[in-house]
Amino acid sequence: MEELKVKGMIADVFNDIAEGIKSGNFKEKVKIGLTTFGSEHGVEEMVKAAELAKNKYNDFEIVLIGPKVDGDFNIVEVENAEEGHKKMVELLDSGEIQGCVTQHFDFPIGVSTVGKVSTPATGRDLIIATTTGTTSTNRVEGMVLNAISGIAVAKSLGIKKPTLGILNIDGARQVERILKELKDNGYEFQFAESLRADGGSVMRGNDLLTATPDIMICDSLTGNILVKLFSSFTTGGNYETVGAGYGPGVGEGYTKLVNIVSRASGAPLICEALRYSATCAANNLIDVSKDEFKKANKAGLKDIIAKNTKEKVKPAEEDIKMPPKKVVTYSIAGIDILELEDACRALWKENIYSESGMGCTGPIVLVGEDEGTKAEEILVKTGFKS
Template sequence: MDSTKKIIAEVFNEIAEGIESGTFSKKVKIGLTTFGSEHGIEEMIKAAEMAKSKYGDFDVVLIGPKVDCDLEVVEAEDAEDGHKKMVELLEKKQLDGCVTQHFDFPIGVSTVGKLVTPALGKELILATTTGTTSTNRVEGMIKNAISGIAVAKAVGIKEPTVGILNVDGARAVERSLMELQHGGYDIKFAESLRADGGAVMRGNDILTGTPDVMICDSLTGNLMVKIFSSFTTGGNYETLGYGYGPGIGENYDKLINIVSRASGAPLICEALRYCATCAKNHVLIKASTEFKLANTAGLNNIIDKLLAKDKPSVSEKVEIPTKKVVTFAIPGIDILDLDDACKSLWREDIYSESGMGCTGPVILVNEQDGDKAIEVLKKTGYK
């Protein structure tokens, strides 16, 4: 009798949560930009139709040229216009998320991918795969762990285990995450399958999917996604996995999942599924919650200690100009120079932000300041 009451209570709680969140009877809408694929617009339409046929519990909205199909289409003139329409639809809450081939995420936001590992066919969350969480490698990987945990919980893993890929900075990341754990943040470390064990993972652990969440820098993660998604096809057509995943940051407010220009319909179909699951389970809210918990456990103090040794004794202060809308991207700046490059523009009263696109670091300025900003960066030796 008690167990029956418990089940009934759980059902009513789910109904109440569904009504409160607005997702109980409403399908989520996921956008798909169709310009930019190396395989053509037809491949993108095929992916959307596959998702509709295979799943059906979410709607797909195409953003691109007018096409003859049974899906909703928001018309766009080209890839740039498509991205503007995508952002507008997300900001107006007319889309719950979107899958696209490229996006200039701000520094502090990077994507959490998902693989299917070849040894056991297990899904592995890879944090992160594009974008840059921090220009400091170790800080970035520490925060990637929190982002990865948030996404794991959003896709249904209640207590995800975490491993740290054995790349430069892995031991410092391990020490910092253990300190965060001792401060009260609930993080569960995986054990490597190799004889010496430990939370620092080997390449073997990627193949088997030892942890639920594997932590690495985004360049390594990007390489892993490319290899795992296309190793059966020769590299020019990605078929396996879920793509590069949603952009996650401490206070980021748009659900944008990334796929490659080389991604084929089977992978894009699963990327749409991945995005829809993240939307239904409020991954951005979960990320915000995880970062709050981590901050309470001392994350900021851990990061401050980590960065203190890298700070010069006297730090130049530059006044930041009045904020403007930044949509003009200037590529070709080394990631280690991003902060100083921004300061060089601030000195000339040009508002700028640093960002990271799929092709590398960018400086973001207002459209009207684009030409002047490029001249300043050339004069100061950053471009």
Template sequence: MSQEKTKAMIAEVFSDIAEGVKSGSFGKKVKIGLTILGSEHGIEEMVNAAELAASKYKDFNIVLIGSKVETDLELIEVENAEEGHKLMTSMLEKGEIQGCVTQHFDFPIGVSTVGKVVTPARGKEMILATTTGTASLNRVEGMVMNAISGLAVAKSNGIKNPKIGILNIEGARQVERILKDLKDGGYEIDFAESLRADGGCVLRGNDLLFGTPDVMVCDSLTGNIMVKMLSSFSTGGSYETVGAGYGPGVGKDYDKLINIVSRASGAPLIAEAIKYCADCAKGNVLDVARDEFKKAKKSGLDGLIQKLLDKQKPAAAEEEVKMPPKKVVTFSIAGVDILDLEDACKALWKKDIYSESGMGCTGPVILVNEADGEKAIEALKEAEFIQG
């Protein structure tokens, strides 16, 4: 063996020791559970996934929870999937396992799962926040919470300064405003920049395929569709092969590391989901999430959410606003959320600026006369419909 290779091996050993001391896990491996009942592809597929993960990765142990099968892996027998979930929960609470991968688990409101996909344009891993569960019954609040959860997962998985992007869906502009106000309040957050010419952190479908951000924020229903599409596009949808599944359930006070896969997930994806769960366990993702939510609260999160909710409350008697005389509208103003279009137009009418709502190729727009363009922009900034 050459002197260079020997030095490299010694350096790697010392690096592993240092990392173990830092994380407090030196000398022991995390143990990750896998419930094997309930897959549309059968128990053998689940066992194959665990054995594949065990052969590829040596830095964690796996225990199977399910009916009796032939395997060299540790197995705890249960009668059915419901019993498996009960045992999984008990083992997590007792610390017998540090995380578990399972299917179709009901999280409480306030908890949603942070998935990990492989984007097709560059084969880049990207965190998708979120994919199942519900962080809040309010769409915009939920997406803001998803952003914080996504950052926590990214950091626990070794991304020191994750860049965040917001998928261009309903509510995206409101989420952008709140996150930027949160940053102004002291919360550390870096925004990705779209690869498209118009830039910005509200990202298009192209950015989703390319993997522009480290963390892509969306609502969980959209995220669920995206993770299914990206994981099973090449198989026609019946067998998910690519990525690491729907990820860990994260909330500001949630205390169990449970990663989700679909009943349509195949062995290659489930093996990566087990690895993803182990990485989250070693990175203390639930502690990181708790810390991130505390930092966000200190930076004004509660006040920003309350301001959002107050704004969305229906008025006791809606003020009638008279529309100014019509003008030719050729000046477009982007950046207003689709949920705010009607109110934004009325805000301009109050200023005696004629406006109409429209939809451009990049999203919703407000249309005004060229002569009123700058005045309209200032009015919308003042009313907080667009960024100042």
């Protein structure tokens, strides 16, 4: 038995050498920690996840942080979840592990996690930016920064030119305006086109199910719900099986690689979360993120955000009389729902009668057919439309 074990170890060494010769890469395997306390399914489920990952992948090592358990694992013993998190941070700071998967972590404001799910319609992976944490207390600013974080993660996963979609939620049109200006200023990225007939970079539910973009931009609360739905829609919600979890925390200047899973996450998902963390570690996500934020800042990221998120002088605060009513059949899309009524009043100020409405793609402003072009020009000039 001992002889077979030695032969197996020798075979592993030769396999590593062969792989190194093939790829030209002899780098030491990254080590990924896994805290085993805290799961609703018990320590056994976490160990099962580690066993799955070990059997499925052989290009990274797993370090268990928790109680002593059976099995051929490198274990750092701790007494409880709190001690486990402290030890996890120590190991990350010392470089003994290059990343970690855990159920909970207190990220600072400015950092949120970039999740990864497998979509049911196509089986494609979809990066969701973001899923936990708070990138900014301003919703629109947060979603813009989430886009940069999502791009960094996608590139660390080997997607050289990731496509970006913006989920059709409150603030989406403002985010689109900011990202378009950032792109025009030299920050390189690609917008995805919705699979719906009218296209555009603002994505609908269909695009979620098919993973139309590589990266879907949203706020963390929405992203959190999406990960839960995608990961456990076949199990009733108390056992997450599909995808790779809530992902690594990313933000400008952040230097720890901590991937989040839920207390309801099951072994199949945690196995993929370990793989996700290992890939991000091996491809230096922290450095990639630093580079992406540097390029975005060079393109004027902060100034563009400030300009587009500052309080506008609202027409509602002025004494504006509504022009005489008329038939309005010309629809103008691309107005954020949070600014819809103010956009209408901006047109009233220019003596153009308008009404707000909701089209199949989202909020719209309705004006007369003869005033459509002029109305669009006014809304662009006043900053309500890009």
